[in-house]
């Protein structure tokens with residue numbers, strides 16, 4: 001329980017309605033996209049940087065930890081409240097300060113929802129390339145907290161590559177600005193890149209300078225259908241080997257084709273073993289050539305290759321892909337998302353590995369992948385209410401992580417470590433590297449006040 | 459657990475992906491998780507699991523839902539947030555009756571024809587004159603009370619039970635509904651005019667009552683059933699010559715056609731009768747488009763730019779969206795302009811506008827802005843509650859557009 005005095009002070013800082021301490025409110029800020037949950041002492045929603053500073057100082061005085069939160073859609077337990085903590089929710093810092101199309105920069109508050117930014121940018125014929133499938137819900141603060149990726153990342157890179165500068169409130173209550181409007185890297189350490197992907201454990205981001213791009217003049221969306229998921233993975237390797245970089249190269253297996261079809265009725269064939277969604281963009285005159293080359297490569301193995309003809313068709317395809325994670329509860333109520341990533345050339349081996357784990361452990365796994373990046377999301381489906389099954393799932397997840405590491409891959413491509421993947425981190429990094437992580441955390445946050453327990457234990 | 463047990467699998471199917479955040483206006487405008495679909499569902503689940511005892515904050519989260527149904531069409535897992543909220547309201551009602559006092563007062567009033575008529579007139583007469591004396595009280599909780607229309611006499615008392623035409627091709631039973639009876643009686647007259655101009659004989663039973671939707675929405679199934687039974691028996695037994703039961707209120711139609719079936723699911727002996735009633739129910743635009751409107755009788759010389767707002771129950775409940783737009787464009791010299799997010803809730807949402815007015819006012823402000831952006835002279839819609847809400851919002855924003863029912867726009871285009 002927070003003391004009356006602390007609650008009163010918090011209300012003075014952010015206003016009466018932006019402080020939550022009742023059970024109902026606390027419950028709804030206790031979960032995220034994972035199966036975990038926790039309960040904070042309170043939730044506070046600031047609207048300005050000054051308020052954030054005041055909150056940090058007050059919490060320091062009372063030795064209370066802070067858990068930063070955006071929309072709470074992360075898949076790693078990154079916003080689950082730890083003991084004796086207050087959730088600081090950024091969903092009410094939603095101003096888009098500026099869209100500067102001359103310099104390709106937008107300045108936004110962290111609570112701006114990715115999609116809402118895209119809508120404003122589109123009015124000026126611009127866009128923000130990082131587009132996690134959760135983009136209609138997730139915030140820019142959360143995107144940078146996890147260094148999220150999305151379908152467009154094959155060609156355009158991940159969130160990190162679009163962060164020009166940040167305003168950050170440090171655990172001691174001081175405000176710093178890293179980077180800024182300039183494209184060239186900043187003098188000194190690249191602090192922006194240390195904060196991006198740090199999952200809220202180093203600082204609270206209150207303002208973001210993002211890089212934006214003009215919307216490409218033309219794009220083409222293609223579908224390649226396969227009998228087996230292994231076949232699809234071969235096309236991925238072939239396209240990469242041919243030196244072509246599509247904007248996106250997304251894979252869904254039979255299970256996901258069916259669950260998304262239940263929702264979108266996009267007309268994907270339910271009997272296909274896998275589908276690849278391939279998109280290219282650029283100048284109109286380049287489209288036909290690229291489509292032709294990709295068609296030739298894909299058709300070697302695919303049972304069908306087609307190019308979407310209308311905008312509606314393209315929309316439906318993307319709605320399907322974007323709802324993939326969301327739709328699997330149609331099969332079983334709980335899912336564990338894995339986020340393993342391997343070098344592109346090893347992608348077919350990773351797919352084989354996933355199929356083997358499913359077989360060895362007797363679990364249902366659906367696969368959706370940002371195939372171009374070698375990033376796979378094997379979704380293990382189960383029912384959390386069944387203890388025994390849940391344990392098997394954990395074991396299967398561990399096997400997936402080990403398999404990825406064996407293929408020179410990583411345990412997490414874009415979802416972060418949080419609480420869920422913490423136990424595998426020292427399998428990927430040497431003790432010396434782990435110690436370097438801890439040292440960085442300690443130099444920012446010696447008293448372990450921001451998002452304690454996430455990524456690493458001190 | 460009871461009612462919640464019945465929906466437990468659906469509660470458990472929500473995997474907290476947050477996909478519904480974008481659908482839920484009460485979340486978008488407040489940024490508060492407990493005002494989101496996902497938040498509501500997790501709270502209901504906590505109650506079902508016995509981890510949370512329903513309290514005032516829980517009730518607020520449940521009662522502030524607009525029941526707009528947007529979340530149900532957005533959820534990739536097929537979870538229907540609005541239905542779960544309905545179950546939670548029913549559960550609350552069974553636990554402790556509907557509180558606070560005002561809500562049950564409002565609902566009881568709606569359920570009883572006499573009290574309802576009195577309420578509307580009181581409001582229009584003495585009520586308003588008192589309010590007029592209080593400075594700055596033009597908008598009570600975002601509702602434009604000064605301009606809240608009240609029929610001098612209920613529509614049902616203004617018309618005979620049967621309105622005949624020269625060469626009747628169809629026989630239509632008119633289910634008027636509370637709002638058209640007591641407040642927007644002009645619109646009820648418009649409906650009759652359009653019907654008779656298209657060779658429909660209109661049967662208007664005087665003894666019709668509230669459809670029961672408001673009570674149903676707040677979990678009072680007993681009262682809702684009483685009214686439903688009366689409505690069904692009236693139209694099926696007493697006025698069985700009516701080929702269809704037509705209403706010009708999208709919400710009433712959704713209730714009469716779909717929710718009655720759910721309401722009586724536990725009464726197998728009565729259910730067949732409910733089914734045959736439901737099959738007879740039609741919505742105004744849907745019916746007119748079906749029987750065909752004689753366009754040569756429609757006249758209009760002043761150019762008119764018109765936009766259309768889809769009421770929640772029309773677009774997601776009945777899935778009737780093209781017909782009203784078609785009918786509007788049949789009127790000569792009408793230029794039709796689509797607005798941004800035409801199919802999103804206007805903020806009225808039954809009693810939400812009175813009890814959770816802050817959210818609902820923000821929602822309406824967005825809607826009025828979208829209307830303004832079309833440069834339309836006129837907003838047409840298909841639900842009297844939306845009409846009142848929209849006109850209130852437009853007046854409050856100092857805009858000039860007039861809000862009308864599709865039936866009004868058409869009726870104005872007949873020469874006499």
Ligand SMILES: Cc1cc2nc3c(=O)[nH]c(=O)nc-3n(C[C@H](O)[C@H](O)[C@H](O)COP(=O)(O)OP(=O)(O)OC[C@H]3O[C@@H](n4cnc5c(N)ncnc54)[C@H](O)[C@@H]3O)c2cc1C
Nearest residue numbers: 070071072073074078133139141142143145148149200205
């Ligand atoms: C259906 C679904 C699809 C998804 N698809 C993708 C995908 O395609 N690609 C992908 O990469 N991820 C995906 N995700 C995961 C998730 O949506 C992303 O990680 C997203 O960026 C999280 O954003 P959020 O606003 O929900 O942040 P939250 O979950 O609230 O927070 C994420 C992290 O950022 C920190 N944080 C938030 N705001 C701040 C701030 N202002 N300052 C400092 N730290 C902060 C939090 O402490 C936490 O560690 C998906 C999730 C779901 C449920």
Ligand code: SF4
Nearest residue numbers: 472475476477478533
């Ligand atoms: S209701 Fe559906 S969209 Fe919303 S969080 Fe639950 S599963 Fe996701």
Ligand code: SF4
Nearest residue numbers: 482523524526527529
């Ligand atoms: S019915 Fe509407 S207001 Fe209610 S939870 Fe769903 S989207 Fe939100």
